[in-house]
Amino acid sequence: MIDYGRFEALTFDCYGTLIDWETGITAAARALLGDALADRSDEELLAAFAAVEHEAEVPYQRYREVLAFCFRRIGERFGIPVDDAQAAAFAGSVGEWPPFPDSTPALRRLQGRFTLAVITNCDDDLFARSEARLQVKFDHVITAEQARSYKPDQRNFQLAHERVGVPPGRILHVAQSLYHDHVPAKRLGMTTVWINRRAGKGGGGGATPPADATPDAVFPDLASFAAAATAG
Incomplete structure (x- = not known):
């Protein structure tokens, strides 16, 4: 004790x-990719994020770049095209994630x-x-x-x-x-x-x-x- x-x-x-952050991640991803994620569960999205996040963190780069990288890689894993504007929007969504x-x-x-x-x-x-x-x-x-x-x-x-x-x-x-x-x-x-x-x-x-x-x-x-x- x-x-x-x-x-x-x-x-x-x-x-x-x-x-x-899990609610924030899934909400932002679904808002940006819409029906393309309809057959993917939240747990699948989160597992994909967990699998790729550390790849972008070494060597150091800003977290905006890390998140943009993650979103592109998640798209690749699920066969969904992700453009630069979508990746940047996902990275910027951090400030909207709820307490x-x-x-x-x-x-x-x-x-x-x-x-x-x-x-x-x-x-x-x-x-x-x-x-x-x-x-x-x-x-x-x-x-x-x-x-x-x-x-x-x-x-x-x-x-x-x-x-x-x-x-x-x-x-x-x-x-x-x-x-x-x-x-x-x-x-x-x-x-x-x-x-x-x-x-x-x-x-x-x-x-x-x-x-x-x-x-x-x-x-x-x-x-x-x-x-x-x-x-x-």
Whole structure:
């Protein structure tokens, strides 16, 4: 059981943890490709995204380019032509992806007790739109654009530790993705909490590749984590 009183700061993943990126990805893809995706399930779309995203992230390029690449590759996998305008529109849709309903109230509750930071695989300008949707101002924002790398690269976490400015043992990492977040965070010796947003959904891992990691605690949503972390 975690003693939340020993932590000064919380670092969060954004997309998949705070922002419902799976709904955002599938909604944007269907809006742009319409009937061409009629015979493809959301799980198929998400699995295709998970399979190609990392290909575009090494070497580093901006997340807009990563998403545009992903959308073209998804089209190739499904035999659907994707033009440059559609790829760019998909990349720009990030700012429209919705927060999970519990994200804003949970973050506001946690803000009263902890320093809040976000470690996100995103560009500065795209994340700014998501932060506005969350209606919460983070104390520290660490983007892939700043780190010049993407999680699961440990450099993103190391940059966050430098920015937050407290000992790593007093920073708790909170995230949905085992692959992007828990594996590298545990390798750095961090305590982690898994927000298992896909609990009960069945199917595969959604937009995230599979990975093995052992978080220190598991919650089905951010609201239940916030309640536990601020109790007492």
